[in-house]
Amino acid sequence: MRRWILFFVIVSAMSAAGLARAQAPDNAPPSTLNFENGVIANGVYSNECFGFSLPIPAGWKINESIVAGGQARHRSDKSLILLFLRKEGDPVGRIILSASAPADGTSSAQDFVSGAVHEQIKVSPDHELIRDAVAVDYGGQHFFRADYKGLLGGKQPVYFGYVYSKFRGYMIGETVVATSPEGLDEATNSLQAVSFQQEQINPKCVMAPDKPLPKTAAQRVRVSSGVAAVLIVKKVDPKYPEDARQARIQGQVVLQATIDKEGNVAELNLVSGHPLLAPEAIKAVKQWKYKPYLLDGVPMMVETQIIVNFTLSET
Numbered sequence: 001m002r003r004w005i006l007f008f009v010i011v012s013a014m015s016a017a018g019l020a021r022a023q024a025p026d027n028a029p030p031s032t033l034n035f036e037n038g039v040i041a042n043g044v045y046s047n048e049c050f051g052f053s054l055p056i057p058a059g060w061k062i063n064e065s066i067v068a069g070g071q072a073r074h075r076s077d078k079s080l081i082l083l084f085l086r087k088e089g090d091p092v093g094r095i096i097l098s099a100s101a102p103a104d105g106t107s108s109a110q111d112f113v114s115g116a117v118h119e120q121i122k123v124s125p126d127h128e129l130i131r132d133a134v135a136v137d138y139g140g141q142h143f144f145r146a147d148y149k150g151l152l153g154g155k156q157p158v159y160f161g162y163v164y165s166k167f168r169g170y171m172i173g174e175t176v177v178a179t180s181p182e183g184l185d186e187a188t189n190s191l192q193a194v195s196f197q198q199e200q201i202n203p204k205c206v207m208a209p210d211k212p213l214p215k216t217a218a219q220r221v222r223v224s225s226g227v228a229a230v231l232i233v234k235k236v237d238p239k240y241p242e243d244a245r246q247a248r249i250q251g252q253v254v255l256q257a258t259i260d261k262e263g264n265v266a267e268l269n270l271v272s273g274h275p276l277l278a279p280e281a282i283k284a285v286k287q288w289k290y291k292p293y294l295l296d297g298v299p300m301m302v303e304t305q306i307i308v309n310f311t312l313s314e315t
Helices: 002-023 109-123 181-193 225-230 242-246 278-285
Strands: 039-041 044-047 052-055 060-062 080-087 094-100 128-138 141-152 156-167 170-178 220-222 232-234 251-259 265-272 293-295 298-310
Touching (some): 044 080, 052 181, 094 181, 109 128, 109 141, 109 156, 109 170, 128 156, 128 181, 141 181, 170 181, 225 232, 265 278
Parallel strands (some): 220 298
Antiparallel strands (some): 044 052, 060 080, 080 094, 094 170, 128 141, 141 156, 156 170, 293 298
16 A cells, blocks of 8 residues: 555656646746856856856955955946955955956957056056056967056055956956066966856846836936035044055045935945055945935935045154
């Protein structure tokens, strides 16, 4: 009797599975993958959608507060930070692995890299071009690299490099920061271990949709930073990062902010600022509180820029 019962259960389960297959539509959409979802395993970052893998170099640590578990972070310029690495024992050393869709869809990697560096040089008279875009090969893929030099706190030289390749329709590569040309070369050469899959785009891959705008989005106004500053009722000063203090790094962090009808900082995006200073600026500004901005007596959402200054004492 038990054997008959067991046989009946097995047959019933097989029949149910067959029925489920029969009911599933033939044109059911395939499972999708997100470009944002990278994987970090055994010291290697991999991204199936962008089609490459990169071992994390020895002596470098992942900044999990920016890319936790390989989950990419969207930037205000629509690019993605895929991996943010910090060199152990070096307050300046950075490797920022990112992907960006060309604005017009047709730009070359050479134009992308050259344009990015020249744009940074325009920002400050302290920035000096070291080399314009030159061709380099990593992982069997053609890259272009351009470098420039700046000054931290107006004194300490710091070197920046952009090295990117166009793959699967995206600019993929690194922005690196170091205190010497040799350190810049060392950081950039992390790409020697990169490996690429086929150029063909994975049709299952999609970019995560933007967050929907609130229903009150049409009731937004843009105001100057000076006007917004008058409305501040609670201001939290940022903590000066110790590694930035030791490196004598100072300057401005510029943030793009959206303030809701109640005066809370609802959205905050980095516009510019040193990577050692920006996190503390963002952390502080998120705690600020404003008076509601009234237009004809009606509270409005406000878009504005916030500038946070980091200044070291002369002592």
